[in-house]
Amino acid sequence: MKKKIVVYVLMAFIALFLIFRFVSISNNISLQRGIVRSVSATEHNDIVIELENDSFYYINRGMESEINYEWFQNYLPGHEIELYIQNEHLFGSNSNRIVEVSINDSGIYKK
Structure with missing residues (x-):
């Protein structure tokens, strides 16, 4: 019985590790x-910004912030x-x- 409890507890820790493996380091x-x-x-x-090298980056919930989307899109x-x-890493x-976001060392967006 104790072995089953240990196995279940171990499985729970492994599951929690996999679920919360999300690592976010602000630095x-x-x-x-x-x-x-x-x-x-x-x-x-x-808001998704695509660069000419085919890479995509996004501003999370950018449309809900103070960002002027039309300016971003036109300029x-x-x-x-x-x-x-x-x-950030989520499941590898x-x-x-x-x-x-900066243009010519001038910040135009900062979270």
């Missing part, structure tokens, strides 16, 4: 530079920008969540 931010190809919005109110395409990406995959 773990990378810089991506590129020319914007397009800016779009998703059905989940995220950013064709401009070189700097995106600060928070490196990377998230491309934007925490800051």
Whole structure:
């Protein structure tokens, strides 16, 4: 009986580890530079920025924030920008969540 309890407790810890394996370290931010190809919005109110190298990054719930989406959509395409990406890992995959956007060292968005 004790062995079953130990096995179940161990399985519960493994399950919790896999579920909450989401690691978010605020100091773990990378810089991506590129020319914007397009800016779009998703059905989940995220703002997606596509760079010319076919990489996609998003501002989580950007449509619900103070961001001027029309300005982003009309002005950013064709401009070189700097995106600060928070490196998060969920089940081995990377998230491309934007925490800051800059043009010519001028911040235009910061979470």
